[in-house]
Amino acid sequence: MPAPAIEVKDLVKRYPSAIAVDGVSFTVGRGVVAALLGGNGAGKTTTLSILLGLLLPTSGAVRVLGEDILRHRYRVLARMNFSSPFVDLPHRLTVRQNLLIYARLYGLRRRRERIEELAADLQIGGFLDRPAGKLSAGQKTRVALAKALLNEPELLLLDEPTASLDPDTGDWVRSYLEAWQARTEATILMASHNMAEVERMCSDVLMMKAGKIVDRGSPQALIARYGRANLEEVFLHIVRKPEPELEAVS
């Protein structure tokens, strides 16, 4: 049986002025679509950055796809990927040039063929030769997804995958990701503030507050546990509840 996609144990990230992540432990199984939820400053992006190897934790253990990401990140980085609408691809290069460079960085063979395949899949063929900086928000999101899927990742980390998209484009992206995940059985961990999106796509939700995981479960289980109508109400309840009333869970 393969190791879980993500195993985090007693993770702490302390800055001189604050604790961003405060003793977090969790696992995400293979093929699961999970979400990290929490208000601004809850520790979601910090946790994602540590999982990506971009940020070194103060203490704790992190295994991704069975490998210790702190000691052997290069064994696993080729098998995972990341997308965020807040980190654009370089503007002056065309979409095709950007994708070719990332295809090379991931060591892909048959790069042009892979890019054409993704271009058809994500409907970006019409602007492959346009500078990345001249795309609309929806086009940028699809290009960022193409970059994130280049290496057919076994683990995909997403930061606000549909932020700043109109409802139609947002729905298109969600449908695409659902179909892609069903086809590849990859694991997805997303940070999102869109509760409807999380309810629709995720089977596992980790609620973060002040650097801790304060609750966890499926969207339906959390809604039932808090006696609310939807996940947004659960989120508001947790975020607004005074901290001493919440206990960390793992």
Add this chain to the structure above:
Amino acid sequence: MNRESYARGGGSLGRVWAMLLRYLYLLRSSWPRTLELIYWPTLQMLIWGFMSQFLYVNSNYVFRAFGVLLAAVMLWDVLFRGQLGLSISFLEEMWARNLGHLFVTPLRAYEWVAALLSMSLIRVLIGTVPAALLAVVLYHYSIFSLGLPLIGFFAVLLAMGWALGLAICGMILRHGMGAESLAWLAVFTLSPISAVYYPVSILPRWLQHVAWALPSTYVFEGMRALLFQKVFRADYLAAAAALDIVLLALGAWVFYLSFRGARQRGALLQMGE
């Protein structure tokens, strides 16, 4: 699509080539940047060429070897362009806020540095070769007449530029874009004490000790020995190469510490303008 059909291959060199390709695309996408590479060395060569022509009839210094100022200008540009070429490619990633994307791929920091160094060499060649050829046409002076030692001078100055560039990139990683001006200015502080256009003996005695701690000083003194006395000072070149090794080690150390510090602070995802 099946996962195996795009089997991951390609090693370290493939990723170095990927990063080099990125910088070449950037260079190709902006003709003013390419023009700028050629513009400054050519302009410098023109100014100093005309000055040399004037001094030729007015100064014993230049009379002894017509090309001494021109050779100095062109060699100085190797050092300056070597440092700037590395720093600019590095800054391209800062301006594009691209480090977060790059370092979630299997790209290693040393592979990135290898691409930056390669791009620096390309920028130096684009900048200096046309200027050197133009000097042949306009002033009938060829820097290539320095012969084989020119390769040594070029290598030592380029390596010194890389060492400075690595340290400067480290400072930018550590202090953010507020330290960007270092990339443009730092090397100029070394110009007066590198004895580029005059012998090191002109400097105050205490400053001469500082000057002899720089590889560039040995190159320019060696160049003058070659032009004036027709003597190749291998001892100068060896001393410069040894100092380069120390400087490169220091530059790489500053870069490594700063890169590690950026990972500790989470700056790789946020670094940018």
